[in-house]
Amino acid sequence: MSWREKSPHPLLVPLVGWGLVLVLFAQQSFWQGLLSTLFPSARSPIFERETLLNLALQHLAITAGAGALVILVGLPLAIFVTRPAGAAFRPLAENIVAVGQTFPPVAVLVLALPFFGFGSAGAVMALFLYGLLPVVRNSLEAFASLPSDVLDAARGMGYSRPQLLWRVELPLALPVILAGIRTSLVLILATATVAPLVGGGGLGVPIIAGLAVSNLAFVVQGAFGVALLALLLDWTLGRLELTLTPWRNGR
Amino acid sequence: MRGSSPEPRAQGKTRSASLNPSPVALLAAGLGFLALLLPWLELKPSRIAVGESFGVWGWPSVWPWVLLTLWFGIALVRGHWRGLLLGMTLLVWGLLVGQGAAALLSNQPESARVSATAGFWLSLLALYVGYFAAYCESRGWAVLSAPLALTVLLLLGVFNLLGPVLEFQSWRNQFATELWRHLSLSSSAVILAIAVGVPLGVFAASSTRYGWVLGAMGFLQTIPSLALFGLLLPLLAGVSQAMHLEVALALLGVGVFAFRWLWALSGGLAVLLVLPLGLLALAIAGVWLNNLLGPDPLRIALLAPLQESGIRGIGAAPAVLALTLYALLPVVLNVYTGLRSVPEAVKDAGRGMGMSPAQLFWRVELPLALPLMLEGIRGAALLTIGITTVAALIGAGGLGYFVLRGAEGGAPDMVLLGAVPIIALALLVDLALRFAGGLLRRRVGT
Numbered sequence: 001m002s003w004r005e006k007s008p009h010p011l012l013v014p015l016v017g018w019g020l021v022l023v024l025f026a027q028q029s030f031w032q033g034l035l036s037t038l039f040p041s042a043r044s045p046i047f048e049r050e051t052l053l054n055l056a057l058q059h060l061a062i063t064a065g066a067g068a069l070v071i072l073v074g075l076p077l078a079i080f081v082t083r084p085a086g087a088a089f090r091p092l093a094e095n096i097v098a099v100g101q102t103f104p105p106v107a108v109l110v111l112a113l114p115f116f117g118f119g120s121a122g123a124v125m126a127l128f129l130y131g132l133l134p135v136v137r138n139s140l141e142a143f144a145s146l147p148s149d150v151l152d153a154a155r156g157m158g159y160s161r162p163q164l165l166w167r168v169e170l171p172l173a174l175p176v177i178l179a180g181i182r183t184s185l186v187l188i189l190a191t192a193t194v195a196p197l198v199g200g201g202g203l204g205v206p207i208i209a210g211l212a213v214s215n216l217a218f219v220v221q222g223a224f225g226v227a228l229l230a231l232l233l234d235w236t237l238g239r240l241e242l243t244l245t246p247w248r249n250g251r
Numbered sequence: 252m253r254g255s256s257p258e259p260r261a262q263g264k265t266r267s268a269s270l271n272p273s274p275v276a277l278l279a280a281g282l283g284f285l286a287l288l289l290p291w292l293e294l295k296p297s298r299i300a301v302g303e304s305f306g307v308w309g310w311p312s313v314w315p316w317v318l319l320t321l322w323f324g325i326a327l328v329r330g331h332w333r334g335l336l337l338g339m340t341l342l343v344w345g346l347l348v349g350q351g352a353a354a355l356l357s358n359q360p361e362s363a364r365v366s367a368t369a370g371f372w373l374s375l376l377a378l379y380v381g382y383f384a385a386y387c388e389s390r391g392w393a394v395l396s397a398p399l400a401l402t403v404l405l406l407l408g409v410f411n412l413l414g415p416v417l418e419f420q421s422w423r424n425q426f427a428t429e430l431w432r433h434l435s436l437s438s439s440a441v442i443l444a445i446a447v448g449v450p451l452g453v454f455a456a457s458s459t460r461y462g463w464v465l466g467a468m469g470f471l472q473t474i475p476s477l478a479l480f481g482l483l484l485p486l487l488a489g490v491s492q493a494m495h496l497e498v499a500l501a502l503l504g505v506g507v508f509a510f511r512w513l514w515a516l517s518g519g520l521a522v523l524l525v526l527p528l529g530l531l532a533l534a535i536a537g538v539w540l541n542n543l544l545g546p547d548p549l550r551i552a553l554l555a556p557l558q559e560s561g562i563r564g565i566g567a568a569p570a571v572l573a574l575t576l577y578a579l580l581p582v583v584l585n586v587y588t589g590l591r592s593v594p595e596a597v598k599d600a601g602r603g604m605g606m607s608p609a610q611l612f613w614r615v616e617l618p619l620a621l622p623l624m625l626e627g628i629r630g631a632a633l634l635t636i637g638i639t640t641v642a643a644l645i646g647a648g649g650l651g652y653f654v655l656r657g658a659e660g661g662a663p664d665m666v667l668l669g670a671v672p673i674i675a676l677a678l679l680v681d682l683a684l685r686f687a688g689g690l691l692r693r694r695v696g697t
Contacts, residue, residue, distance in 0.1 A: 038485075039485075088273065088275055089274060089275060091275075091383070091387060092275050092380060092383050092384075099678070101633065102633055102637070102674065102677035102681055103637070103674055104636070104637035104638070104640045104670070104673050104677070105637060106637075106640045106654060107637075107640060107666075107670035107673055107674065110654055110657070110658045110666045110670065111663075111666060111667070111670055113658070113663065114368065114663050115369065186473060189475070190473075190474075190475030190477075190478075191475075193475045193476075193477040193478060194641065197655065197658045197659070198658065207477055207478070208644065210481075211481075211644055211645060214565075216484055216485045216488065216564075219481040219484055219485075220481060220482065220484075220485055222481060223477070223478035223479070223480070223481030224482065226475050226477070226478040227474045227475065227478040227482065230473050230474060230475050230478070231470070231473050231474070
C-alpha cells in the first residue's frame with residue numbers, strides 16, 4: 001500500500017492527459033498546416049464549418065449525456081431485478097439484454113429516429129438504449145456471482161436488506177459493474193461517430209462529410225480525433241476502476 | 252389427445268394462483284394496453300413525406316375490442332392457456348394491422364405509403380414479453396401457437412401493404428445483391444479472423460510473456476469502427492496506387508523468411524516487420540476472399556498497381572481489413588482462455604500416458620478448448636454482422652446501404668428494409684452457433 005502515500009493520485013495522469021488532448025484539439029492552425037502537407041491535393045484540408053475543438057466537445061457531450069442516463073437507469077434496473085420484489089423479471093431482463101446484443105448499433109441509432117426525432121437529443125436517446133446492455137448485463141452477473149457465504153455471514157450479523165445492499169453487495173459487485181460501465185461508455189463514444197446520420201454533432205461530422213465528397217483530409221481528422229478520445233476514455237476508466245476498488249490491487 | 256391431459260391440472264392451479272398472477276404477464280398486458288392507446292399506423296402521401304398517424308379505434312372494427320379482451324385474458328390465466336391466448340393475440344394483432352393498412356390505403360393514390368409507428372412496435376414488444384412469460388411457464392405444445400400464428404399471418408400476406416414490404420418489392424434485385432455482399436463481407440472477415448486469430452491465441456497462451464498480444468487486440472477493439480475505416484482509407488489508397496501486385500507478393504514471400512530469421516535475433520524487430528506486411532497480406536486476402544464469395548468478380552492483375560486487382564482505398568479492402576481486425580479480439584481471447592482453462596491434472600495425465608507436446612496439444616488441449624473457441628467465433632460473427640452495416644459508408648455495400656440511404660433520404664421504411672434483415676441474420680447466426688456449441692459441449696463432455 002506504500003505507493004498510495006508516495007506517488008501522486010492515480011487519476012492525476014489521466015486528467016493531465018485529457019488537458020493535453022483538448023489543448024491539442026484547440027491547435028486549429030497546426031492541424032491546418034499538417035493536413036495540407038499530408039493531403040496536398042485536397043481543396044480544403046480542414047473542416048471549416050466547426051472547429052476541431054468544438055466537434056470534440058460535442059462528441060464528449062453526447063457521450064456524457066447518454067452515459068449518465070445509462071448509469072442512472074441501468075444500475076437501478078439491475079438492482080431491482082436482483083431483489084426479491086423484482087426477481088420475476090430477471091429472466092426477461094437477461095433475455096432482452098442477450099437479444100439486444102445482436103442489434104447492430106447503427107440500426108438502433110437510425111431506428112430510434114422516428115421516436116426521438118432528429119438532432120443531438122435523438123442521438124443521445126438512441127445511444128442510451130444501446131449502451132444500457134453492457135451495464136445491465138455486467139451488473140446482473142455481478143450480483144448473481146456474489147459468494148453466498150459472505151451474504152449469509154452479513155445476514156447473520158443482523159444486516160438489514162438496505163444495509164446488505166450498500167455495505168456488502170455493492171462493494172463486492174463494484175469491479176464487474178465498473179467494467180460494464182467502461183465497456184458501455186467506450187461503446188457509446190464509438191457509436192456516437194455515426195450520430196451525424198441522425199442529425200447529431202461530434203467528430204463523426206467531418207468523417208461523414210469527407211466520405212460524401214471524397215475528401216480524405218476530413219475523414220482523417222475526424223477518425224484520428226475519435227480514436228484518440230476512445231483510447232483515452234478507455235484508459236481513464238481503467239485507472240478509475242483501480243482507484244475505486246483499491247482492495248483489488250493486491251499490494 | 253396426449254396434449255390435453257395436463258389441462259385439468261393446469262386449470263386447477265389457475266384457481267388457487269389467480270390471486271397472484273405472473274408479474275411478467277402483467278407487464279406484457281400493461282404494455283399491450285398502453286399500445287392500444289397510441290397511434291399504430293402512419294399514412295404518408297409519399298415514401299419520404301411527413302404523414303398523419305392513426306390509432307386502432309379510428310377504423311370501425313371489432314378487432315381492437317377483441318385484442319383488449321385477449322390482453323386481459325393473458326394477464327389472468329396461467330399455464331398452457333396463456334400460450335394459446337398469446338397465439339390468438341398475435342393473430343388478431345396481425346389481422347388488425349392488415350385491415351388498418353388496407354382501410355387507410357383504400358382511397359389513396361399509388362404513391363401513398365403506410366408505415367408502422369409507436370403502437371405497432373410497442374404491441375410487438377408486449378407480444379414478445381408475453382411469449383417469454385408463456386414460454387417460461389410451459390414448454391409444451393402451447394408455445395407453438397405463436398410461431399404458428401406468425402406463419403398464418405405471413406401466408407395471408409397481412410403485412411404486404413406496409414411500407415418496408417413495398418420498399419422490398421421495388422428494390423428486390425438490389426436487395427438480393429446487397430444481402431449477398433453483406434454475407435460475403437462478414438464471412439470473409441470471420442474466416443480470416445479465425446485463420447489469424449487461432450494461431451495468435453495459441454501463441455499468446457503458450458507463455459506468460461506473450462500477454463501483450465491480448466493487449467494489442469484490446470487496443471484495436473477500442474478504436475471506433477468508423478474511425479478505423481477512416482484511418483485505413485488514405486493508407487490503402489496510397490499503397491494501392493503506388494505498389495504493384497507482383498511487388499507486394501514478392502515482399503510477402505521475402506517477409507516470411509525474414510521474419511523467421513529476425514525472430515531468432517529480436518522478437519520486437521520481427522513484430523515491427525510483420526505488422527505492415529501482415530496488414531498488406533490481410534488486405535489482399537480479404538478482397539480476394541470477398542470477391543470469391545460475393546457478387547463482385549475476382550480480378551488478379553499482375554504487373555499492374557494493386558488497385559487493378561480490386562484493392563482500393565474505398566470499398567471492400569478497408570472494410571474487410573477493419574472487420575477482420577475487430578473480429579480478432581473475441582477469437583484470440585477465447586482461444587487463449589480456452590487453452591489456459593484446461594486443467595493441469597488432465598495435461599499431466601496426458602503426459603503420463605507418454606504423449607508428446609504436439610500430441611498433447613492436438614488430442615487433449617485443443618478438443619477441451621474447442622467449445623470456448625466456438626463461443627469466440629460466435630462473438631466475432633455477431634460483431635462483424637453488426638459492424639458491416641457501417642461498411643456501406645465507405646462504399647463496400649451490404650445491407651447497410653439501405654440503412655444509410657434511408658437515413659439520408661428520410662425514409663424510415665428503407666432503413667427497416669436494411670435493419671430488419673441484419674437483426675434477423677444476427678439472431679439466426681447466434682442461434683445456429685449456440686446450437687453447434689451445445690452439440691460440441693455434449694461430445695466433449697464439459
